[in-house]
Amino acid sequence: MWKALVIKELRESAGIVALAALAAVIMVTGMAGLPLLPFGVTGSDDFPFVSDTFLFYMGVVVGLLAVALGLKQSAWETGSGTYYFLLHRPVDRVTIFAIKVIIGITIVLGFGVAMILFYAAWAAAPGHSGVPFLWSMTFPSWRLLASLSIVYVGAFFSGIRPARWYGSRLGPVIAAGFVVAALALTSPWGWLTVAVTILFVAINLAAIFLYVNSRDY
Amino acid sequence: MTDAIITERLTKHYGGRRVVDSLDLRIPQGSVYGLLGRNGAGKSTTIKMLMGMVRPDSGRAMLLGEDAETLSGATRARIAYLAEGHPLYGWMSIDEAVKFTRSFYPRWNDALLDQILDHFELRRKQKYRRLSKGQQAQVSLALAVAPDPELLVLDDPTLGLDTVVRRDFLESLIQIIQRQGRTILFSSHILGDVERVADRIGIMVNGVLRVDCRTETFRESIRKLVLDFAGNVPDAVSIPRLVSSRQVRSSLELVVVGYDDVQREAVEALAPLSIEVLELNLEDAFIEYTRGPRRSLPLFATELENVESARDQGAA
Amino acid sequence: MEFQVDPTTRAPIYRQLMDQIREAVARGRLKAGARLPSVRVLSRELVVNPNTIARVYSELEREGVLNTRPGLGVFVAETQPELSAAARRQRLSEILDAFLTDAVHLGFSSDEVLAALSKRIRGFQFTGAGSKDA
DSSP states (O other), rough: OOOHHHHHHHHHHHHHHHHHHHHHHHHHHHHTTTOSSSSSSSSSSTOOOOOSSSSHHHHHHHHHHHHHHHIIIIIIIITTTTHHHHHHHSSSSSHHHHHHHHHHHHHHHHHHHHHHHHHHHHHHHHHHSOOOOGGGGHHHHHHHHHHHHHHHHHHHHHHHHHHHSSTTHHHHHHHHHHHHHHHHHHOOHHHHHHHHHHHHHHHHHHHHHHHHSSOOO | OEEEEEEEEEEEEEEEEEEEEEEEEETTTTTEEEEEOOOOOSSHHHHHHHTTSSSSSEEEEEEEEEEEOOOOHHHHTTEEEETTOOOOTTBHHHHHHHHHHHHSSSSSOHHHHHHHHHHHHOOOSGGGGGHHHHHHHHHHHHHTTTOOOOOOEEEEETTTTTTHHHHHHHHHHHHHSSTOOOOOEEEEEEEHHHHHHSSSSEEEEEEEEEEEEEEEHHHHHHEEEEOOOOOOOOTTTTSSSEEEEEEEEEEEEEEEESSOOOHHHHHTTTTOSSEEEEEOOHHHHHHHHHHOOOOOOOOOSHHHHHHHHHHHHHHO | OOOOOOTTSOOOHHHHHHHHHHHHHHHHHSOOOEEEOOOOHHHHHOOHHHHHHHHHHHHHHHHHHEEEEETEEEOOOOOOOOOOOHHHHHHHHHHHHHHHHHHTTOOHHHHHHHHHHHHHHHHHHHOSOOOOOO
């Protein structure tokens, strides 16, 4: 039964991941000097990872993926009425949602990892940039990616908490966005970012599981 | 005989309104119970509270002996739930839906499932969202009964289905009923269907369960009286157990519960020219009962069945 | 033997079925000793709760119209129920009064009523003394 739930969540996320992959491809190839679109990212003069806009665009693409996935996994089933089917299966409710969240975080982080690695591979290959490639150049990207998990759980919490969309419902995901931006712009220390990330992810997870058991569907 | 479903003073507010008002329900094991009521009467909310999808504000519900808010997985496996609109994942094909659902249950009757799907000539590779509403209803029903449940809870299962498809669904339901010991609770608007299938009915009016008795008891107890008058048409407030009264030109149409000697005397005291006593079919009885003013509706429960059995004994 | 039920009419389903069975026996369409469909089969055919069918059969058995042979099924009883002669005459008077009232209101003359009665009587199987054969 767990396998069935995992496969279901993966299938349902496929569309969003495909769109994000498309955006990522456009972005990465643009930065690599082969822009697929006439506008947007170009810049083969910049040094990859160090002085280019990879960080920004990665943040945007993975951030939007996190928001879309978080909202879809939590709120879409309310609209389609399928919670009445899903939550009546003879499985612990906490288990069902834990699987959703684990799959979601895995997809978001995995996607970001793939993006970073692809771009690093391009940057490391000889002849592509004027700067020798060092893994340390990727550290800001890893940090940003880790902190984007706050956006995912924030979006999931927004989707699961019954409130008005035009009211306070999107509060958690917007707050998550601010936290991530603050971390990216101000914190120089890796450990601080990790600590704050873990804190906010934990807060959102606690809120999610509190609502999951107490809300009306 | 133990009860499959018990509620005690189950209550739910939405905004300032009591959508379900202190509901006391007992559904015996093995019975088929039809829950009736107009739109907004609280039927769906009640069912959702029974299934643990909505939290009651006060009171509690028990299914198969367990509290509805903390149903264990093992108990859920013995209960089938068909929510309004038969929701399922539209992207799944019938085969995928079967595979998905089957993975959760230790007991699974493939033969019964195949029988229902083949009878309705459903193509297994078709996606759920491409099926017609009637086909979706059949698939959902098949998936619900494959685990061989002891209790089935169906929320308005024939909503939006046309006449022919509704009959198909009822036929499937009758086959399910044949098996002894299964309890079925279903809510419906279609009185004809309820009368065919239900042993007992409950009628909710503005969140309150006003009727809870055997199907034929309700129907046989509601009577329409047409009283003709020469001149002034009098007020009918003196008639006990009055459901509604309406003046139509020079006659008074009354709907009463349990027409007996006491009421006959009260009616004759109004001195009408003639008294006509009419039976009503279930649909008309339901309409009269739920259309009238709410506050003074007489309640129908075991009290009336006691009255009826006393009458039988007297007549024998 | 085809039965039908209609939830929209005034009579409850079980009573419709009871009337239909009684009429079928009276008209000779169901002969004495004939076997009726099982509860299961009839409930599926009519799409009616099996408890209702079971109730019809047991009520008719109580009236003496049907009897159950365990393991074999439900059959039309060999001899039909006996009320006292006075009770039967009383019942017949009630039936005739209701029928004649309606006939008068429909505007028929007494000769027309008698003619119609003689004609339709031939469609039924009477068992009492002095019955004409169909």
